Amino acid sequence: MKILAQVSRVIVGLLFIFSGLIKLNDPIGTQYKLEEYFEVFATDLPAFHDFFMGLVPLALYFSVFLCTAEVVLGIALLVAYKPRTISWLLLLIILFFTFLTFYSAYFNKVTDCGCFGAAIKLTPWTSFGKDLFLLALILVIVFYRKKFRALPTGIIVVISTLVSLGIAVYALRHLPILDLLPYRVGANIPAQLKPSEPLRYLYIFDKKGETVEYEQYPSDTTLVFKEMIVLNEDAKPKITDYKVWNDEGDFTEETFKGNKLFLIIKNLTDINTAALPDINKLINAVRGKGIQPIILTSGNSEEIVAFLNAHQLNAPFYYVDATVLKTIMRSNPGLWLLKDGTVKGKWHYNDTPGADEVLNLVK
Known part of the structure; x- marks a missing residue:
């Protein structure tokens, strides 16, 4: 003992x-x-x-x-x-x-x-x-x-x-020393929206009071379906809830095209507004140089418009679920750089990069 x-x-x-x-x-x-x-x-x-x-x-x-x-x-x-x-x-x-x-x-x-x-x-x-x-x-x-x-x-x-x-x-x-989240630098977002291999299922039915299992969906119409279990759980998509939209429709696929610098505004209640002048300077510096600045938020449209006008942030904004934004970025605000859907950079508002650093990452 x-x-x-x-x-x-x-x-x-x-x-x-x-x-x-x-x-x-x-x-x-x-x-x-x-x-x-x-x-x-x-x-x-x-x-x-x-x-x-x-x-x-x-x-x-x-x-x-x-x-x-x-x-x-x-x-x-x-x-x-x-x-x-x-x-x-x-x-x-x-x-x-x-x-x-x-x-x-x-x-x-x-x-x-x-x-x-x-x-x-x-x-x-x-x-x-x-x-x-x-x-x-x-x-x-x-x-x-x-x-x-x-x-x-x-x-x-x-x-x-x-x-x-x-x-x-x-x-x-700053940000976590070791980023273990699916939106980390180097991750390809479109790839993580899909299974890494074809999913295999176990189909469970009731057959005259007995439980029977099949790995291929049976043709027997007398069976009573009970449940379906994924056999290769590790192959399931790592990301299932990433969606970007505005009042005109879905914008998700557009976020994977070209170079996008996203300003993440998770909410307007605890945002650090002192960091916005440097972020605004960065947005204006990369605009027209092959990088499209976009704002992602979960806030109310009227409130976000008023906020952007008050802080002179000139970029289109789109909506993302609040939980997804929390997973993408741990700071509020924060910056997230994508090149053809691959994450090239993430920055806490205390570490806002210069325009040259951002441009070099998407070359």
């Missing part, structure tokens, strides 16, 4: 560090996931609606705190820093995560818990199973916590805290 406790300590420590670092790389992604949970709880528990909705503006702070805590607790566990305190804190945090993943799986509310950010996608029940596994290991750690030799390694814990916070701050002031 002592060996099991030591093995558990290493496994839990490494998993917590990996999970925390992946999410610290993109704290806004975890913020969106927490907001989703708060909104679900506000709907499902109407008596606490105002309480949970009041937490939505604090989601980013919770995101940074929880992700940093995962890394620091994992490192503290590995170096045996205050094992009694750390083991109890680990138990509390895994109970919290286990509740969230169970709620997601049982009620089918949040279909992706975001446990490993955008790096590894887990189904709700898989996420819950993963947390049950960790819970079992942490219970072993708690039970044998007195067997771990406490080491004077406080400086390591302090340094890990500062480094973790530094990663989060960098990602917030």
Whole structure:
């Protein structure tokens, strides 16, 4: 059991560090996931609606705190820093995560818990199973916590805290260090809208009270269809909801033609307007040089027109679903450069490039 406790300590420590670092790389992604949970709880528990909705503006702070805590607790566990305190804190945090993943799986509310950010996608029940596994290991750690030799390694814990916070701050002031999203630089958007290979299905029917399965759709009309399952899930399109339109119709395919510099305006409530003069300067500098500036937004047409006029932004605007814009760009505003549908550049508003840099990327 002592060996099991030591093995558990290493496994839990490494998993917590990996999970925390992946999410610290993109704290806004975890913020969106927490907001989703708060909104679900506000709907499902109407008596606490105002309480949970009041937490939505604090989601980013919770995101940074929880992700940093995962890394620091994992490192503290590995170096045996205050094992009694750390083991109890680990138990509390895994109970919290286990509740969230169970709620997601049982009620089918949040279909992706975001446990490993955008790096590894887990189904709700898989996420819950993963947390049950960790819970079992942490219970072993708690039970044998007195067997771990406490080491004077406080400086390591302090340094890990500062480094973790530094990663989060960098990602917030710029963009994720490692972009794992489907709209990352180098990705071809049209290709990701299609299956990577022909999809294969398993067709499930009821035949006189018995369940039968076919990989080819049967011609027997007496069968009662039950469900259809994709056999090669990895071949499914990586992007399914990218659509661009305006009042005149669909513009999606046009975004893949030629060089397009998109100004992403996710919303008008928390946009950093101080960055707009430099962005406007860039838009005017590349216009007429083989790059078409376009604004993508999810806002109301009247509000966006008034906003563009107020800030002298001269470019056509089109609509994109708010969730898609959040996935494309983590900053508001942000810049996204496409050449024939391939992403050539992405910039946070703090890193607005010069015209020469943008033009060189599409040569």
